[in-house]
Amino acid sequence: MADAGKGGVVPVEIKKKMKVKIKGMTCAACSSRIERALAKMPGVRSAVVNLAMENATVEYSGGEITPQMILDKIRDAGYTPVMERAELKISGMTCAACSARIEKGLNKLPGVTRASVNLATEKAVVEFNPAGIGVAEIIKAVEKLGYGAEPVGGRAMEDTERAEREREFKRQRNLLIFSAVLSVPLLANMVVMLFNLHHLAPEFFMSSLFMFLLATPIQFIAGAGFYRDAYRSVRGGSANMSVLVVLGTSAAYIYSVVVTFFGGRIGVSEVYFETSAVIITLVLLGKMLEAAAKGRTSEAIKKLIGLQPKNARVIRDGNEIELPVDEVQAGDIVVVRPGEKIPVDGVIREGYSTVDESMLTGESLPIDKKAGDSVIGATINKLGTFRFEATKVGKDTALAQIIKIVEEAQGSKAPIQRMADVIAAYFVPAVIVVAVVTFLAWYYFGAPGNFTRAMLCFTAVLVIACPCALGLATPTSIMVGTGRGAEFGILIKGGEYLEKTHLLTAIVLDKTGTITKGAPAFTDLVTAPGYEGHYNELLRMAGRAEKNSEHPLARAIVSHAAEKGAYLADPQQFEAVPGHGVAVEMEGRKILLGTRKMMRDNDVDIDKLAREVEKLEKEGKTAMFMAVDGVLAAVIGVADTIKESSKKAVDRLKQMGLEVWILTGDNQRTADAIARQVGIENVLAEVLPEEKAGKIEMLRSQGKIVGMVGDGINDAPALVTADIGFAIGTGTDVAIEAADITLMRGDLNGVPDAISLSRATIRNIRQNLFWALFYNSVGIPVAALGFLNPVLAGAAMAFSSVSVVSNALRLRRFKP
8 A cells, every 4th residue: 555645545547368268149239238348337447348258358456346246237238247167076075164265265256156064964165257266276276275076976067168059059049940841831822922822722821820820939039039039139229230130120021910810800911930940040040150150250269279188197106196287286207108198298208209399389390308498388298208397387388378368359349340349339329210200201201191102112121231241340350360370389469469460561680599599609709819728728718708698699608618628616706787798716816808999998909800800790690798807818709500491481571561670789890690591681789788779660650560579588578568479389488478579489470470360350350340331231221122032131141240250260370
C-alpha cells in the first residue's frame, strides 16, 4: 500500500485474468452482447468474446469483482458458462480441521467456482472452469496442503468441453434429420404446384391440413432452439440471428395457419408452410456444417495437446518407476529410451542421442544431444538411451507455454475486427426495420392490398440477413493462421501482432546470434613489433586475462588457449569494462584486452598494426587489441560464423519489398564485411547495447514500420520499441518475453515465413469480410425488391457463414 496524503492509503490494484468457455452463442450479435455486458461491470478492465472459439477473456480488478460474478453476468445475458465437475478421493484427513483446510485451499484456487470436502466419505467435489484450471492442478494443490488426492475411479476426468461439443453436434444432426424427413413431402408439394402436376398427387397430399401437420413439429420442435435463443436475446435487450429466423418463419407459418383454418372466410387459399419448414431445415443444416468447420479451426491446438506424453520413467530411491507425467517434479532424474517421447523439459546428465524437435520448432533434421545439453518435453528421442534432470514441469514446460501463447492468440481480437463488431451491434435491429419498411412498401405501393406478396418479401429480407458471417470473418482466420504458424514454430502472441506484421516496411537484424551463430571462434593472433616469437606466451596471457569474462568473444579466446595446452591460472586482479574489454594484473604486468576506444582511453598507440587490423576487419573478423604495460603487444582476430540460412532469409525479405538493416556493436568495417556476405546494404554499426532501442526509434521516426529481430537480453528494449519484435527461440527468456512473435527455430527464415503468414491471413480476413458485407449489402436489397423466394433466401443465409469458415480453413494449406 502507498501513502495517499493525510493518513490515507491507496490499495494496490490486483489485476487478474479469466478465460471461460460459453455455450449458446449463435452469431456476432450474441458475442457483442456478452462483451458489452461484461465491459459494463465495475472492476472489469477489458472483455473480449470470441465467437469462433466460443470463449470470453476478461481482465479485471481482483479487489472489486470475483470470477463467480463474471459467470453470473454471462448467465444473466442468457448464455451458459461451461463448467467441469471433479470428484476426488482425499487421503490423510483426520479431523474436521483437515477437511475445512482443504476446502478453503481449493476455493482460493483461480478457476475454482465451488468446492466442498466431506470428511465422512473422504471425498471432495470441485466445480471449476476448465479454461482456467485442470484436475491435475487441483490435485497438486491438495498435495501441497499435505494430503493425497486422486480422481474417483483413479483416472482423469473426461474432457467436458469436447463431450459437450459432440453431444451438441449429435443433437443438431438429429434435429436436422427429423426436420428434413418432414420437409421432403412439403418440398414435393411445392414441385407439384410449380409444375402443375396435381393429377399425380393424392388429394390429401395437396391439402393445407396435411402440410400443417408436417410443418408444426418442424416449427416448434426442430425450431425450438431458435425460439429459446431469440427469447433470451430479446430479454437481454438486444437481437441476434435467431430473432430474424423466428420473425421470418413465424410470419410465414402463422399466415399459413390462418389461411388453413379461416381461408374460406377471408377468400385466401394459398399457404406457405413449406417456406417456414424448409428455411428452418436449411438453417439447421448450415449451423451443423458451421459447427463441424469451426471444430477443424482449432485442430492446431488439439495437435499440440496431443503431443504431451502420458507417462514418464523416473528414478526414485534408486528404482526406476513409471509415473503419470503430471507427477514428475523438477529435479527428478528421468530415463528416456529410443523411440520414446521426452516427457518434460530438462538437461541431459548421462548418455547421448539425437532428438527430433520438428513437432515444436519445425526444424526437420534431428539434433545431436549430449550431457549438458537441454531437451524439450514432447520431442522424440531417436537413437540412444539417456538420463536427464527435469528442470521444467507442468505449466512451465516449453510445450505448455506454446499452447498458452497459441490459445491466447486465438482468443484475441485483431484491430480489423472492430469494424465488424460495430456493424454487428446495429445489424439485426437495422434488418428488422428494413423488413418492416419492405412489408409496408409492398402492401401499400408495390402490390397494394396484396398481404401475401408483402409477407413473402418481409420473410425473405429477414432470413437472408446473416450476422454470423460477419462475426466469424476475422476470428476463424486468426484461429487457423496462428495455429498454422505454431505448426511451423512461429508463435504469434495475439491477433493484433498477426495483423500488424503484414504492414512492416523495414526489418532490423541484430548480428550476434541472429545473422551469425552467436558462437565466435578464434582465428588470428598477430604480434606487434618487439613481440615477434612470443605468440604462445601472448596467447596464454590473453587466455588468462579473459578467463573470468562471460563475453562470447572472450570465451572464444579462452577456449582456443586451453585447446593449445595453455595453463590458465586466475589473474591477480580482474576488471570487466562493459562494451570495451577487460583490464587485469598478472605476473607483475598490466594487461588491457579490448576495443580501439579502450586503447585510446589508455593512451596506447595502435597504428603500428593498422594494416593488419584493416585486413582482419575486411574479412568480417572482430579485431581485439592487447596491450602489455601500456604498449601494444598483439591484435587478436575473432570471427562469428554466419548461419547457413541467413543469406537466403535476407534475399527473401528483400524480394518481399522490405528494407533490411543490420544492427551491431562491431566497428563499421567489420559490420560492412558481414553485411556484404549476406547481401545487406543498410548498416548500423558501433551501437552500444543501451543505444539499440534509440536506433529503432530513429527508423520509426522516418515513417518506417519496423520489425526488430534479436535473441539476447540486451535486445529486449529494442524488441519492445519496434512495431513488431521477433525473438529467435534459441535466445534468452527475456528476449522471448519482450517479443511479439517467437521463432522456435534458430533459423532467420522464420521472419519471412511469419510475414508471409501474416499477409496470407489478412488477405483471407479481407476476403471473408468482403463476402459477408457484399452478401448482405446485395442480398437484402434483392430480397426487399421481391426478386428472391424466401426458401432461396434461407438457403443463402445458411451457407454464407459456412462459406466464411470454409474459406478460413484454406489457411491450413499455407506453406512458408
